[in-house]
Amino acid sequence: YRFGLAEEHDHVGVTTGLAWTEVGGELLTIEAITLEGKGKVTITGKLGDVMQESAQAALTYARSRAREWGISADFFQENDIHIHVPEGATPKDGPSAGIAMCTTLCSALTGIPVRKDVAMTGEITLRGRALIIGGLKEKLLAAHRGGIKHVLIPEENVKDLKEVAQSVLKDLEIHPVSHMDQVLELALTQSPSRPLADGDEETTAAPPTPAEKKLGDESPTLPH
Amino acid sequence: YRFGLAEEHDHVGVTTGLAWTEVGGELLTIEAITLEGKGKVTITGKLGDVMQESAQAALTYARSRAREWGISADFFQENDIHIHVPEGATPKDGPSAGIAMCTTLCSALTGIPVRKDVAMTGEITLRGRALIIGGLKEKLLAAHRGGIKHVLIPEENVKDLKEVAQSVLKDLEIHPVSHMDQVLELALTQSPSRPLADGDEETTAAPPTPAEKKLGDESPTLPH
Amino acid sequence: YRFGLAEEHDHVGVTTGLAWTEVGGELLTIEAITLEGKGKVTITGKLGDVMQESAQAALTYARSRAREWGISADFFQENDIHIHVPEGATPKDGPSAGIAMCTTLCSALTGIPVRKDVAMTGEITLRGRALIIGGLKEKLLAAHRGGIKHVLIPEENVKDLKEVAQSVLKDLEIHPVSHMDQVLELALTQSPSRPLADGDEETTAAPPTPAEKKLGDESPTLPH
Amino acid sequence: YRFGLAEEHDHVGVTTGLAWTEVGGELLTIEAITLEGKGKVTITGKLGDVMQESAQAALTYARSRAREWGISADFFQENDIHIHVPEGATPKDGPSAGIAMCTTLCSALTGIPVRKDVAMTGEITLRGRALIIGGLKEKLLAAHRGGIKHVLIPEENVKDLKEVAQSVLKDLEIHPVSHMDQVLELALTQSPSRPLADGDEETTAAPPTPAEKKLGDESPTLPH
Amino acid sequence: YRFGLAEEHDHVGVTTGLAWTEVGGELLTIEAITLEGKGKVTITGKLGDVMQESAQAALTYARSRAREWGISADFFQENDIHIHVPEGATPKDGPSAGIAMCTTLCSALTGIPVRKDVAMTGEITLRGRALIIGGLKEKLLAAHRGGIKHVLIPEENVKDLKEVAQSVLKDLEIHPVSHMDQVLELALTQSPSRPLADGDEETTAAPPTPAEKKLGDESPTLPH
Amino acid sequence: YRFGLAEEHDHVGVTTGLAWTEVGGELLTIEAITLEGKGKVTITGKLGDVMQESAQAALTYARSRAREWGISADFFQENDIHIHVPEGATPKDGPSAGIAMCTTLCSALTGIPVRKDVAMTGEITLRGRALIIGGLKEKLLAAHRGGIKHVLIPEENVKDLKEVAQSVLKDLEIHPVSHMDQVLELALTQSPSRPLADGDEETTAAPPTPAEKKLGDESPTLPH
């Protein structure tokens, strides 16, 4: 296990984001976990104000979709959520980890693993839009260096691909996205959609129904 | 979908504001969402103190009108509200997004979409007055550049229109307003007014009655 | 409607204060509103620490008088209060808006309008004393420029009137006051006094009894 | 009524303190009020950290004595307390208003007025000790200038009296004190002691029993 | 009563600490008091961050021992605790008042007085260890100057005694300690140990049993 | 007992961490204690932001494992936790005490002592990974100087061992770890695993079953 490299296994509550830190483009591991508690949200990892606000926006979007994922609204009052971004000593900032944070939260809430060979970058809005980010070139270099196969980027950033070296692009499959719906479909090993029946108030996320899976099972090939 | 451009569809909980940022006049997307919760208010988007206070004033005005819109007072104790202004990395400040924030909140609370071809600027007061703002010329340039049709400006700013180029004004329909009542009538696809009957304590906003609509249905023509 | 000018109508929860800002003497509109809630107090308008403390003192005095005004003590636990001073981008500070803030709160709590042709300046104490303020000359100039008829000033400031130009004084009626009792008698369109009967716990302010009115009905003539 | 001068009447919840401000020795009016509420404590008046901590110590001492004064412990959970020191624009700091703050609180809690012709200075401890303060000479000058008759000073400061001009001392009666018990006996118009009977849980302070009065009724002569 | 001198009587909730302030070694009086309340902890006296954290560690250790002292765990939810260090205007910092703060808390919780002729210095840990401190020489000078008889110092500091003048040491009895158990045995007039019987939930500390006293009654001779 | 030296006994709630402070590599004692309370977490010891976030991550991981350790989720709502790092006057920062903090918490929660001859360094993640840290060479020097036998280091740091002097390495047994599971197995005197039966809601940690012990009883030989 090495930082700056792709994960070796699909994990629940862990997503590889692409961000800028003081030392350039970098793979960031975004962790999230839920704990029986009182609704407290903790965000750690030496994150700047913008990245913390980004985590809040990611959480709000996740909460707004929770019912469709089989999570009742009460879950958020009866559980604590911790979002953490190791390596804790490296200052991190900016909004570009937004969709990765949201993917991590969705995975932690539903129990569906995130595909280990996927990295992503993009600002998130309250409505789940994936917005343009800066530094695409450096971020794709970091993804390439780290052995990532699939990279999700905002559709608005497609225009920046022409600045990226062909040697980098030939090893990566780039997936332009404009909304979290697409992100989750590509990044999770299963679809999270499992509407909570009306009056159904269970707070523990049940395992998703395999039949709903939309992607090949841990297959390295993504549509592109 | 591109920032700095008009929205492609009418949306609930999204309004296009005109504000000043570090780079001049700019279209700002103002988002708001309500979530079943405990009455917490979150305001994000790298907003300065004045813009955050502006959001608080917009929310107070919206709460003071909520009963008329069919929302009980308890709604605000039993739901969280998140106001967010992408792009999260751009510092934003000033009071001129006040009426846009209030429009977004009204839309999010009532479920009535905001017209996609409308942008607006104006400080808001607790009584719903639309107060004079600065930088009208630059803001109208940004609206023009972004493909906006209708712009709502404070009546006190009409005197500043003479400084705006005719090439800009001929493509825009300018609507002077002095109160949120006028703003909502022009910006929402329907009137929000649906008084809550006394003793009527439902907390979920029901769909507004179509018969009350005051504007053409998503029609691009506004009175002027 | 223009800032820096007297209001056109008597309003509930709005008072014209005279204060110093970065640009000299200025008319400040002081707004207050109560909302069904949980006892939260919000103070906005880019106010410095002293002006925020002044608002707290004004609120404490108002709460200490509330029972006499027909408001039960529980009202303050079951309602939120928002005090706002547009124009939100202008820094404001100092204690001289104290009695204006208290008048606004009394109006918002009782539903009695504030006379539109009255402006006032004076620090407030917890016991309702009106204390001496600075910059009387500049404040009276601003009142004159704004078309104000009646100005309430602290009795301790009468000695400063000799520095004010006759051209200003001849258009203004100056009312020296030393206590909030006098301020409310002069500034509200009716007396707020309507003692809450013992055991009477109603939280909604009923309309004041017209018979208690002490001033001519919206008449421009005040005793002096 | 003029600041810097002795009060004209005995008042409840008002004490004249002697403190240092930016302009030297000064009479400070210390106000306190209790309001039916939820146990919130508010301290205002542009006070520095030390003076705010001094107010907290004064309050703790008062709470520790409350039962003897006929106030139940629940009173402090069911009421808010506001301590304010006009003039709100003058920065104030230091611990020397401690015993004056405690006297004000005792007066506000018991309803017993503070003698109008008494001023005092001294740090307070949690056990009610009156500790030595600085600037006695300047403070006595301010008391003299303000028409004060009786001044309470810490016993430890008696040694500093030799630096004070005879012209000042001949008009003042100096009362050295080492504990709040002495302060209250000298400063209040009646003794606050009225032990709460065990199991007696009334939260409203009843009027003190006149028979317990230890000082002449508003008489200007104090023991010395 | 003079600061910088030993107390004249044994007191409950008062301990003499030895600390460094801006002016060198100094006797500090550490006060603590408990009040019926809601579990709030207040720490005052112009204490720096380290000294405030020291007070928190002292309180945690005291709470961890409370049951043995006859105090139920609920006591800390139903009472407020105030720790104060006069003289409020003198900045104080560092961890060396830790064992003195813990002694004060134990005294305040159990009602057992602290011996008036004892001073002490030592950092405290959560497990009640007394850790090495700096400035022993200056602190012993202050103790000597203040008329203290017995000084408790951390065992790790014994090595520093050789730097202290014989003229100072011949008047002081130095008691090396490594744990709060030793500190309390030496500093309190009685042993605090009075185990709370299981299921025994009384919240008011009963007077300690005299038979458990381990030291001579207020005798100036301590074992050494 | 001396700081900078190994503990003399196995203790509950105490772990020896290796960290960097202002003066280089250093042994840090990490203490933790739980107290019947209301779920409050206190972190003290002059810790920088990164080290405080590290403590939060350690606590979250411990909470996520608590059920397996026989601790119900309610325990964390009904108890307070205090994490403290003496020496309180030394500034400490960085994430490298993460696994030591987590070990201390596990020990405090389960009542299982930590082996006195073990020190450790490593960042912790929410999933319990032990991440690479800096300054390994200096930290091992400090461990050697302090008489430590066994040192747990992150597997990613094995590459740095070649920079460490043989004279240091020959006295230390280095145990590379990549996950808290390994850390706890090596550092605690017993295995903490004692799954809480479903519906089993006891909040007091029972003594672990001796049969589950995986290491020799306080034996100095660890597997390597």
Ligand SMILES: [Ca+2]
């Ligand atoms: Ca890295």
Ligand SMILES: [Ca+2]
């Ligand atoms: Ca619910």
Ligand SMILES: [Ca+2]
């Ligand atoms: Ca833009």
Ligand SMILES: [Ca+2]
């Ligand atoms: Ca209600």
Ligand SMILES: [Ca+2]
């Ligand atoms: Ca103006």
Ligand SMILES: [Ca+2]
């Ligand atoms: Ca009540």
Ligand SMILES: [Ca+2]
């Ligand atoms: Ca003055």
Ligand SMILES: [Ca+2]
């Ligand atoms: Ca009680």
Ligand SMILES: [Ca+2]
């Ligand atoms: Ca001293």
Ligand SMILES: [Ca+2]
């Ligand atoms: Ca209990």
Ligand SMILES: [Ca+2]
């Ligand atoms: Ca050390």
Ligand SMILES: [Ca+2]
């Ligand atoms: Ca539970």
